[in-house]
Amino acid sequence: MSGFIAIHLGAGYHSPERKAEYNEAVNKACQQAISVLKNGANAVEAVAIAVSTLEDSPCTNAGLGSNLTLEGGVECDAGIMDGDSLHFGAVGALGGIRNPVKVAKALLCEQRKGLLSHGRIPPCVLVGNGALQWACDHGFKEVNTSSLITPRALSAYRKHKRALTGFSTLPPDQQESLAKRMKGDGSPVIDGDTMQDTVGAVCVDSNGQIASAVSSGGIALKHPGRVGHAMFFGCGCWAQSHTKTSMSVSVGCSTSGSGEQLMRCNLAQTCCEGLLQSDDPTSSLGNTFQRQYLKSPFLTDDAARLGGAIAVRYNHKDRDAEILWTHSTDSLCVGYMDTTQTKAKMVISRLPPGASAGSTYSLGGATVHLPLIEEPP
Amino acid sequence: MSGFIAIHLGAGYHSPERKAEYNEAVNKACQQAISVLKNGANAVEAVAIAVSTLEDSPCTNAGLGSNLTLEGGVECDAGIMDGDSLHFGAVGALGGIRNPVKVAKALLCEQRKGLLSHGRIPPCVLVGNGALQWACDHGFKEVNTSSLITPRALSAYRKHKRALTGFSTLPPDQQESLAKRMKGDGSPVIDGDTMQDTVGAVCVDSNGQIASAVSSGGIALKHPGRVGHAMFFGCGCWAQSHTKTSMSVSVGCSTSGSGEQLMRCNLAQTCCEGLLQSDDPTSSLGNTFQRQYLKSPFLTDDAARLGGAIAVRYNHKDRDAEILWTHSTDSLCVGYMDTTQTKAKMVISRLPPGASAGSTYSLGGATVHLPLIEEPP
Numbered sequence: 001m002s003g004f005i006a007i008h009l010g011a012g013y014h015s016p017e018r019k020a021e022y023n024e025a026v027n028k029a030c031q032q033a034i035s036v037l038k039n040g041a042n043a044v045e046a047v048a049i050a051v052s053t054l055e056d057s058p059c060t061n062a063g064l065g066s067n068l069t070l071e072g073g074v075e076c077d078a079g080i081m082d083g084d085s086l087h088f089g090a091v092g093a094l095g096g097i098r099n100p101v102k103v104a105k106a107l108l109c110e111q112r113k114g115l116l117s118h119g120r121i122p123p124c125v126l127v128g129n130g131a132l133q134w135a136c137d138h139g140f141k142e143v144n145t146s147s148l149i150t151p152r153a154l155s156a157y158r159k160h161k162r163a164l165t166g167f168s169t170l171p172p173d174q175q176e177s178l179a180k181r182m183k184g185d186g187s188p189v190i191d192g193d194t195m196q197d198t199v200g201a202v203c204v205d206s207n208g209q210i211a212s213a214v215s216s217g218g219i220a221l222k223h224p225g226r227v228g229h230a231m232f233f234g235c236g237c238w239a240q241s242h243t244k245t246s247m248s249v250s251v252g253c254s255t256s257g258s259g260e261q262l263m264r265c266n267l268a269q270t271c272c273e274g275l276l277q278s279d280d281p282t283s284s285l286g287n288t289f290q291r292q293y294l295k296s297p298f299l300t301d302d303a304a305r306l307g308g309a310i311a312v313r314y315n316h317k318d319r320d321a322e323i324l325w326t327h328s329t330d331s332l333c334v335g336y337m338d339t340t341q342t343k344a345k346m347v348i349s350r351l352p353p354g355a356s357a358g359s360t361y362s363l364g365g366a367t368v369h370l371p372l373i374e375e376p377p
Numbered sequence: 378m379s380g381f382i383a384i385h386l387g388a389g390y391h392s393p394e395r396k397a398e399y400n401e402a403v404n405k406a407c408q409q410a411i412s413v414l415k416n417g418a419n420a421v422e423a424v425a426i427a428v429s430t431l432e433d434s435p436c437t438n439a440g441l442g443s444n445l446t447l448e449g450g451v452e453c454d455a456g457i458m459d460g461d462s463l464h465f466g467a468v469g470a471l472g473g474i475r476n477p478v479k480v481a482k483a484l485l486c487e488q489r490k491g492l493l494s495h496g497r498i499p500p501c502v503l504v505g506n507g508a509l510q511w512a513c514d515h516g517f518k519e520v521n522t523s524s525l526i527t528p529r530a531l532s533a534y535r536k537h538k539r540a541l542t543g544f545s546t547l548p549p550d551q552q553e554s555l556a557k558r559m560k561g562d563g564s565p566v567i568d569g570d571t572m573q574d575t576v577g578a579v580c581v582d583s584n585g586q587i588a589s590a591v592s593s594g595g596i597a598l599k600h601p602g603r604v605g606h607a608m609f610f611g612c613g614c615w616a617q618s619h620t621k622t623s624m625s626v627s628v629g630c631s632t633s634g635s636g637e638q639l640m641r642c643n644l645a646q647t648c649c650e651g652l653l654q655s656d657d658p659t660s661s662l663g664n665t666f667q668r669q670y671l672k673s674p675f676l677t678d679d680a681a682r683l684g685g686a687i688a689v690r691y692n693h694k695d696r697d698a699e700i701l702w703t704h705s706t707d708s709l710c711v712g713y714m715d716t717t718q719t720k721a722k723m724v725i726s727r728l729p730p731g732a733s734a735g736s737t738y739s740l741g742g743a744t745v746h747l748p749l750i751e752e753p754p
Contacts, residue, residue, distance in 0.1 A: 123603040124637040128505025130602015225507015226500040
């Protein structure tokens with residue numbers, strides 16, 4: 001079976017010193033997804049595998065290693081979309097579950113079955129304790145919050161909490177710097193810890209179907225109960241298969257960055273709409289990101305617009321996929337791999353030297369040709 | 378000060394026998410909003426007042442009298458949007474608060490102040506226990522769930538629970554009928570109880586600014602933690618003031634119906650985009666509702682598409698407002714009033730006789746001329 005996966009480790013700041021760590025996370029997530037694709041998994045299953053592997057990685061802000069809330073807890077958001085059925089499943093402010101994206105996927109799969117056994121409409125998005133309860137009722141194991149807290153996340157939490165205490169006495173530039181760090185914009189933090197946002201994936205399977213997913217630990221020191229773009233339809237991820245676009249192309253997108261901003265720009269859906277309307281995918285993504293995000297009328301009050309996205313445009317006729325990325329944060333770590341390859345390709349895209357995060361953007365891309373014949377396992 | 382308010386009591390089924398009750402609720406909500414508008418309140422304050430008055434009414438599925446969850450609790454969603462700043466605030470699966478829309482408004486107002494005291498990004502959407510905690514920290518009083526349960530809601534809950542037990546043994550047509558009732562599509566229930574969905578309001582104030590709001594108790598017997606369209610940006614409500622549309626018109630919308638469906642169609646925003654592009658508001662709303670909801674590719678798996686909306690298009694040059702409504706449920710109860718009037722106008726719009734809820738729609742509207750001069754208090 002053929003197919004490919006594209007993933008991102010979040011928009012933010014990726015320290016050059018930790019490149020090997022990112023590479024390991026990228027490789028593992030891509031390998032896992034490619035492995036299940038080769039065994040006949042569909043795109044929805046593959047993005048869930050890729051994103052749950054990223055959740056398990058301590059170097060991402062999702063699942064294990066998530067930013068801590070104001071009260072020192074872990075509350076995650078995740079979303080997943082199936083480009084074939086156009087169904088969406090998501091969870092918000094979910095604690096006590098190791099892999100939130102798997103719960104989102106379970107919600108998606110339940111919906112595809114139609115009405116519940118008692119004629120009730122299956123939920124599309126569940127939050128908080130109700131989401132945890134649903135997950136446990138559907139075979140997920142509740143874990144202790146402490147098992148999701150990494151030493152790095154705890155150390156960052158303690159430092160931010162200490163800084164908060166003296167925040168009002170800091171000079172304005174230091175206040176701004178601290179605010180940016182908590183926002184996950186990737187300002188390098190003195191001792192080398194880093195901040196990234198939502199991780200995600202887009203996959204095309206051997207049937208040419210597309211799916212996308214996102215998962216996030218949210219912003220550092222967020223108020224408990226705060227939900228970000230990962231659980232909002234059209235904001236965190238988007239997928240539309242060729243059968244649904246009335247064209248020979250499938251499109252998918254997964255976003256990362258300041259959740260409140262991405263939510264107000266419906267960024268994932270908007271990027272895909274652009275890709276469907278243009279024959280020049282790279283320019284389309286750049287234009288969409290600039291016009292609908294960096295210069296969006298919905299963000300006029302925001303000094304810095306910190307976000308990023310990966311997007312895929314797959315042409316079924318020639319079996320070529322354009323994998324694209326853009327970001328206004330200092331960096332975006334991207335990986336991709338297809339079923340003919342044994343190792344993922346990783347790109348840490350960075351803003352041009354001297355460019356200011358939050359107002360300018362970088363743009364990149366690669367083309368993958370999807371083999372028609374079945375690959376040996 | 379001049380201005381006007383348009384409200385709805387939810388898409389569903391409004392029993393002719395209970396017309397006086399609806400009229401009282403409509404009148405009270407409009408009067409309260411007009412009263413604060415006359416005293417100089419802005420559109421955001423007025424929609425919050427109107428919707429909180431509807432929440433207090435036991436005959437609506439919002440706040441007091443909400444549908445009960447599977448476990449017999451009350452969990453509400455609410456959202457509010459300011460067409461001037463384009464900011465949005467929302468809560469989801471919020472229990473223990475009498476007026477969820479007021480918490481959504483408080484979240485909106487906090488965002489407009491910019492970063493929080495410690496440099497943190499203010500949350501836009503809060504859910505569950507975290508939302509309750511935030512509300513209590515911001516001066517809201519926690520109430521006991523039992524104080525929000527009306528005898529009618531409890532009776533409907535018990536009946537549905539009993540029916541669920543024997544659901545699988547019911548003949549298919551009765552299963553379908555029960556499913557529809559729980560979905561709030563307004564199928565008349567034998568003993569005269571009724572089901573409606575999300576309530577909402579759109580207001581234009583004396584400065585010509587527009588705002589909108591929604592509030593919902595959700596679907597009957599929903600899983601705890603399930604959130605619907607009221608808390609989703611672009612889905613439950615939308616508002617864009619003329620200063621933001623680069624035109625001389627302000628637009629606003631508030632939707633109601635099957636939350637999962639409305640979410641996937643981004644209906645409030647989509648209706649407003651249509652109103653901005655057309656000189657024929659009534660046709661525009663009808664076309665949008667038909668094309669983007671009833672025939673939406675996102676709802677191909679859904680047998681019935683049960684929703685409704687009120688929309689406002691206000692022209693600043695001639696100070697005329699078109700108040701429009703549409704619905705595919707059996708009925709939609711609409712009210713409107715301006716600052717020159719002493720009593721609200723109520724319309725219970727119904728599908729044509731014999732029309733099938735979920736696949737056809739009704740469309741209606743009225744024009745209001747907003748006085749330029751200040752009205753005596």
